[in-house]
Amino acid sequence: MPKYLMTIKYDGTAYHGWQVQKNAITVQQCVQDALESFLGFRPDVTGCSRTDSGVHAKEYCFHFESSANISEQGYVKAINTKLPDDISASDCKKVNDDFHARYSVKTKRYDYLFFDGETRNPFYSKYSWHIDKKLDEELLDKAAKEFIGKYDFSGFCSTGSSVEDTVREVFSASVKRQGDLVIFSIEADGFLYNMVRIIAGTLYFVAIGKIDINDIKDIILSKNRNKAGITAPPQGLFLSKVNY
Amino acid sequence: MPKYLMTIKYDGTAYHGWQVQKNAITVQQCVQDALESFLGFRPDVTGCSRTDSGVHAKEYCFHFESSANISEQGYVKAINTKLPDDISASDCKKVNDDFHARYSVKTKRYDYLFFDGETRNPFYSKYSWHIDKKLDEELLDKAAKEFIGKYDFSGFCSTGSSVEDTVREVFSASVKRQGDLVIFSIEADGFLYNMVRIIAGTLYFVAIGKIDINDIKDIILSKNRNKAGITAPPQGLFLSKVNY
Numbered sequence: 270m271p272k273y274l275m276t277i278k279y280d281g282t283a284y285h286g287w288q289v290q291k292n293a294i295t296v297q298q299c300v301q302d303a304l305e306s307f308l309g310f311r312p313d314v315t316g317c318s319r320t321d322s323g324v325h326a327k328e329y330c331f332h333f334e335s336s337a338n339i340s341e342q343g344y345v346k347a348i349n350t351k352l353p354d355d356i357s358a359s360d361c362k363k364v365n366d367d368f369h370a371r372y373s374v375k376t377k378r379y380d381y382l383f384f385d386g387e388t389r390n391p392f393y394s395k396y397s398w399h400i401d402k403k404l405d406e407e408l409l410d411k412a413a414k415e416f417i418g419k420y421d422f423s424g425f426c427s428t429g430s431s432v433e434d435t436v437r438e439v440f441s442a443s444v445k446r447q448g449d450l451v452i453f454s455i456e457a458d459g460f461l462y463n464m465v466r467i468i469a470g471t472l473y474f475v476a477i478g479k480i481d482i483n484d485i486k487d488i489i490l491s492k493n494r495n496k497a498g499i500t501a502p503p504q505g506l507f508l509s510k511v512n513y
Numbered sequence: 514m515p516k517y518l519m520t521i522k523y524d525g526t527a528y529h530g531w532q533v534q535k536n537a538i539t540v541q542q543c544v545q546d547a548l549e550s551f552l553g554f555r556p557d558v559t560g561c562s563r564t565d566s567g568v569h570a571k572e573y574c575f576h577f578e579s580s581a582n583i584s585e586q587g588y589v590k591a592i593n594t595k596l597p598d599d600i601s602a603s604d605c606k607k608v609n610d611d612f613h614a615r616y617s618v619k620t621k622r623y624d625y626l627f628f629d630g631e632t633r634n635p636f637y638s639k640y641s642w643h644i645d646k647k648l649d650e651e652l653l654d655k656a657a658k659e660f661i662g663k664y665d666f667s668g669f670c671s672t673g674s675s676v677e678d679t680v681r682e683v684f685s686a687s688v689k690r691q692g693d694l695v696i697f698s699i700e701a702d703g704f705l706y707n708m709v710r711i712i713a714g715t716l717y718f719v720a721i722g723k724i725d726i727n728d729i730k731d732i733i734l735s736k737n738r739n740k741a742g743i744t745a746p747p748q749g750l751f752l753s754k755v756n757y
Contacts, residue, residue, distance in 0.1 A: 280635040325636075349633055357633035389593055389601035391524040392569075392640075 270334040280355040303351035323503035332370040378510035381469040386449035398505040410444040415485035426461035471498035514578040524599040547595035567747035576614040622700040622754035625713040630693035642749040654688040659729035670705035715742035
């Protein structure tokens with residue numbers, strides 16, 4: 270059957286992540302519901318990664334198979350009439366049989382948003398982590414760059430993960446300011462469970478003086494979760510780019 | 514009793530506007546609940562304007578009276594611990610007895626956001642009006658400027674309003690693009706019921722060729738609601754600035 274790669278965006282506030290779960294609404298389930306409503310059958314959909322409850326995606330990819338007589342852009346239009354307002358498709362293209370939304374990924378980029386405005390901002394509360402002190406984005410940029418390289422990141426992985434190979438290569442990592450938002454961006458060939466949120470929490474520890482920037486390399490090499498920072502809350506995290 | 518002017522922001526998605534109503538949650542009620550929780554009494558709060566269901570505010574002002582021994586910034590901090598995530602206070606200051614949050618307003622500015630991206634964007638759906646065709650922001654800027662001046666705007670007022678004086682002076686009106694957002698901004702000494710949304714709907718009619726830019730002045734002078742455009746949906750509207 271022809272295979273398609275679809276790209277969507279979603280506001281994860283209302284969802285328990287991507288992956289289908291019992292007794293919780295997930296993005297995968299909404300996507301399957303929407304496809305089923307015009308295909309007449311319920312296709313399997315395979316996502317590019319799991320995402321946690323409350324995490325957002327500016328670009329998320331999944332593949333599915335269908336022999337329906339619908340064009341690539343036809344799929345985008347059809348699914349957008351069926352998806353809820355907080356999920357939308359932006360692209361769809363035919364791919365080869367051996368393409369896999371998860372295993373064919375070369376790199377992914379995540380952005381983590383800190384908000385350091387003096388008072389809460391209702392327009393950012395679902396899309397950032399509000400920090401009560403002004404952040405030094407230049408210091409955090411230097412700290413972020415310590416994560417560039419190929420390392421065993423098992424100290425930056427929440428327990429409960431069953432991954433065997435914990436080596437990942439980070440190609441770029443940076444922090445920049447946009448008004449009261451401080452944006453941490455990181456691109457790698459893959460990420461361990463909660464890795465971006467733990468790195469974001471480590472940057473926060475650098476910001477409040479609980480971790481020294483010169484100790485970051487040792488913390489990575491220690492492979493000890495307890496030496497890294499806290500796991501930053503989910504609502505600041507965006508999957509922003511998936512490269513195949 | 515000492516009188517205070519408080520400035521808040523709110524995401525109006527979940528609210529039936531500012532004004533207290535039976536059987537519907539409003540911003541005014543949440544603000545009163547929050548104040549009551551630490552003042553120990555329920556103060557009257559008087560807002561700078563009514564706002565409709567689903568309309569947002571980057572800056573909304575109200576006054577209240579209290580003889581509690583709390584500093585201006587103390588009020589901001591205290592209320593922010595009590596308000597829900599989609600409402601926050603940004604400022605509070607003592608004002609004179611004769612100050613009135615509504616009648617002392619010199620000008621207000623509203624912004625109306627159109628989104629003309631090719632596909633829906635879940636991050637903008639609650640904060641803009643999605644238009645299915647690319648907008649010409651230069652044309653709309655010219656159209657907006659036709660509204661500058663002192664006119665009887667009764668053709669740009671929804672029925673159900675009981676205002677007697679329908680003359681308002683518009684000091685500035687403009688349209689600019691930011692990526693896929695097209696932002697209409699308008700500042701006036703006051704606005705009739707739904708006036709900004711009807712002007713926004715009229716700009717939309719200009720965009721789709723249903724109203725000619727050269728006819729706008731005549732439409733204003735006609736004072737005929739039926740000649741203006743549709744009432745644009747609420748979620749694109751932001752009260753952005755209140756000047757006293």
